[in-house]
Amino acid sequence: MTDTRSSAQAGVRWAEAGELAGLAAVETAADGVFAAVGITFPPGTTMIEETDDPSRVLVAGTPPVGFAMIGRGGGGRPPPPPAPPPPPAPGGGRGPGGAAGLQHAPGSGGGGGS
DSSP, X not given: OOOOOOGGGOOEEEOOGGGTTTHHHHHHHHHXXXXXXXXXXXXXXXXXXXXXXXXXXXXXXXXXXXXXXXXXXXXXOOOOOOOOOOOOOTTTSSSTTGGGGGOOOTTSSSOOOO
């Protein structure tokens, strides 16, 4: 079988320092694909423009046609805090019906059922 892949599709590897600047165009193109389905990103620099460490970036292909940055991006806003837990349910926080919802079936030996 003949390998028909172009050199632009050959493997995943660590980025080289000289490739980082060119990856901004790859990221911007990907942002356009996301925007087409309603996913948008805040204006400003791209994630890849905020790093100067190629040891944090995996690229696909030579020249790179895609990349993944390892670790947190820098400079951006921190992620939002997690949502607070829901308030306890009425009757002691034991789910629907509170304590009344914990009745045992008749004959189970746990009492509470009639």
